[in-house]
Amino acid sequence: MPNIQLLAVENSLTRKKNASQQVLIFLLAVESPDYHKQVDVVWAGQDGVWYTLHAKYLGPRGDHQEFWQARITVGAKSGRGLPGNISFALRLRCGAGEFWDNNQGWNHHSGQGSGVYLHGDLALQNLGFKHRLDEDQQFVQVKIAVNPSLRAESLLLHWTSDNWRHSRQTVCHHNKRLKQQGAQIWTARLKVADAFALQYGICCETDHREVWDNNGGRNYRISREPLKVMILNLHCYQEDRQDYKLSQIAKAIDEQAADVVCFQEVAEHWNHGHGDWASNSANIINQRLKHAMHLYTDWSHLGFEKYREGVAILSRYPLHHCHSRYVSESNDAYSIHSRKVVMAQIHVPYIGAINLFSAHLSWWEDGFQQQFQRLCEWAASQQNDEVKTTLLCGDFNIAAGSTGYQLVVNGNQFEDQYLAANHQGLFEKIFRVNDSHWSNLMADDYRIDYIFMNKTSELRVTSARVLFTDSDYGQVSDHVGYLMTFEPK
Numbered sequence: 001m002p003n004i005q006l007l008a009v010e011n012s013l014t015r016k017k018n019a020s021q022q023v024l025i026f027l028l029a030v031e032s033p034d035y036h037k038q039v040d041v042v043w044a045g046q047d048g049v050w051y052t053l054h055a056k057y058l059g060p061r062g063d064h065q066e067f068w069q070a071r072i073t074v075g076a077k078s079g080r081g082l083p084g085n086i087s088f089a090l091r092l093r094c095g096a097g098e099f100w101d102n103n104q105g106w107n108h109h110s111g112q113g114s115g116v117y118l119h120g121d122l123a124l125q126n127l128g129f130k131h132r133l134d135e136d137q138q139f140v141q142v143k144i145a146v147n148p149s150l151r152a153e154s155l156l157l158h159w160t161s162d163n164w165r166h167s168r169q170t171v172c173h174h175n176k177r178l179k180q181q182g183a184q185i186w187t188a189r190l191k192v193a194d195a196f197a198l199q200y201g202i203c204c205e206t207d208h209r210e211v212w213d214n215n216g217g218r219n220y221r222i223s224r225e226p227l228k229v230m231i232l233n234l235h236c237y238q239e240d241r242q243d244y245k246l247s248q249i250a251k252a253i254d255e256q257a258a259d260v261v262c263f264q265e266v267a268e269h270w271n272h273g274h275g276d277w278a279s280n281s282a283n284i285i286n287q288r289l290k291h292a293m294h295l296y297t298d299w300s301h302l303g304f305e306k307y308r309e310g311v312a313i314l315s316r317y318p319l320h321h322c323h324s325r326y327v328s329e330s331n332d333a334y335s336i337h338s339r340k341v342v343m344a345q346i347h348v349p350y351i352g353a354i355n356l357f358s359a360h361l362s363w364w365e366d367g368f369q370q371q372f373q374r375l376c377e378w379a380a381s382q383q384n385d386e387v388k389t390t391l392l393c394g395d396f397n398i399a400a401g402s403t404g405y406q407l408v409v410n411g412n413q414f415e416d417q418y419l420a421a422n423h424q425g426l427f428e429k430i431f432r433v434n435d436s437h438w439s440n441l442m443a444d445d446y447r448i449d450y451i452f453m454n455k456t457s458e459l460r461v462t463s464a465r466v467l468f469t470d471s472d473y474g475q476v477s478d479h480v481g482y483l484m485t486f487e488p489k
Contacts, residue, residue, distance in 0.1 A: 002032040004039065004092040004101050006119040007067075008127065008145055008183075011086065011110040016075075022082045022112065025071040026053075027127065028090055029061055037094040041070040045083025059131035062216025067129075084112045115182035116145045123147050124155075124204050124213050126220055127185075133192060133224050140190045140222055144172060144202055145183035150211060152204045155186045159200035161193075163489065172202075196350045196488045197223035223487065224350045226462055230258040231449055232481035233360070233395045234281050236265040236303045245476040246281060250288035252473045253314075256483055260346065261314040262358035262393035265477075266297055267307040273333065275299065275308045282312035291316075298324035300340035300360070301333050311342050311358040311394065319344040321382075327359070327374040328367055337366055341375055343382070351459070351488060352388040355379065359394040364404045368397060372404075376413055379454070389457035389486070395449050395479065401442030409434065414452035417484055421464035431455075451484055459486045 010025040026041045039055040055070035074083055087109050089102035102108075110117060118125055128143030146152045155172035172186040190198055199221045201214030214220075230253065239245050253261055268280035277283060282297050293314040303309030313319065321344060328339040341359040348354060357379060361371045379390050392414060398404030400416070408414055409430055419427045426442075429435040453459070467473065467481040 002094050002096050002099050004090045005029050008118050008125050009110045010116045011114045013113045020076045022074045028068040029065050030068050031065045032094045034094040039068045040091045043086050043088035045086050086110050117182045118147050123150050123211050129220050138192050142188045144186045154205045156203045157188050157200050161195035226485040226487045228258045228485050229260045230483045231262045231393045233264040233479035235477040236267040236309050246285050248473045248476050250285045254290050259316045263312040264360035264395040266310050266312045270306050294319045296322045296344050298342050301338040311360050313344050313358045315346050317346040321345045327371040353386050355382050355387050355390040357392045361396050363397045368404045389459040390454040392452040397448050400445035400447045401439045417451045417453050417461040418464040421461045460489045462487050
């Protein structure tokens with residue numbers, strides 16, 4: 001059952017530029033599996049006028065809930081005066097309906113300048129967290145509210161910047177001379193430096209016990225933005241409303257903030273074999289982005305009797321060591337069995353060097369086995385201690401669970417990242433246990449487009465979703481696209 005509840009409310013007065021301001025901050029716990037939902041605080045000041053304040057997602061709370069926060073600053077010069085004492089209720093709207101926390105019909109209340117109030121029997125609560133670090137951020141400020149009845153003697157942050165391979169402790173500070181109403185406020189500052197992510201839990205020590213806030217056993221986590229990789233087969237100029245669809249692809253890249261895009265069936269006019277850069281579909285998409293990306297592309301063969309057909313890599317980070325080569329037996333420009341792959345290396349801040357390959361291989365009966373073997377050998381030759389991961393991206397023309405897919409599994413070098421992100425149990429059976437009956441479990445999986453990541457990678461996939469369907473940007477090809485995110489382990 002979806003649910004919304006109050007965790008804490010802050011009602012404080014400040015002075016800024018000789019004017020008084022009242023700051024209202026609401027911390028909420030929301031339980032709803034819906035991705036699309038609306039969370040609001042409906043509130044009124046002493047004038048009795050009701051307002052709706054939208055809340056924003058902060059991060060996960062335990063295993064089943066989410067933290068949401070709403071805040072507003074009202075100045076005396078706003079034309080409506082300071083709210084003073086307020087009444088409020090919380091509202092969740094989702095697919096299952098509308099749900100309220102209105103204090104069983106009596107509404108919640110907060111007095112002007114009352115500071116931070118922890119709702120119910122909540123003993124301590126992290127207040128100053130978010131789930132993403134700002135660009136180049138070097139320090140994280142942690143703010144904790146403690147119920148005075150706890151009689152806290154000290155607060156410690158137990159934290160790590162390398163996923164608990166090493167751990168540290170930082171003492172939190174409480175200004176006892178500062179007169180505070182409501183909950184006590186303790187603070188600490190953690191140094192991020194060049195770390196990708198920090199995780200921490202809060203331990204409150206009293207004279208007879210320890211009280212923890214470790215986010216329901218998950219710990220609090222704040223990280224840099226993950227690496228976002230998109231793949232899509234462009235269908236070689238065979239789509240109706242082709243120009244519109246190229247614009248839709250560019251729109252998706254911008255809105256999804258993809259860092260890397262690997263295209264297959266990139267087309268440009270044949271022009272007697274000389275090509276035509278102005279008509280290159282990857283180039284056109286790139287020019288329609290808000291900020292053009294670095295682009296490397298090469299062609300393999302004549303496609304649909306009128307195009308140079310190939311593959312491409314686009315990246316927000318500069319491309320290094322760019323190279324292309326045929327992985328097929330044939331390198332005949334007039335044969336569709338001629339398959340060329342492009343590769344490049346990028347250096348991602350706070351992650352490191354990543355080798356990328358954009359591939360469009362043949363069907364099993366047309367040479368997939370030999371082509372994939374050559375691709376793996378090429379990828380292995382580019383691997384060294386500085387490379388954090390290798391990603392083989394694109395259209396591999398092997399159905400999930402097929403003989404070709406089994407070849408990838410048995411090779412014990414690369415693993416299917418969409419499966420790892422969305423079907424962990426099945427992924428373990430296939431790529432860890434190699435259950436003899438695993439192919440039967442993939443009978444309804446018709447994917448032929450993949451991101452395969454090397455098994456020794458220092459990264460892990462954190463999400464994977466399908467793109468370019470009727471529910472987002474519409475169909476733009478005879479393939480769907482995929483967007484996956486990666487972070488250091």
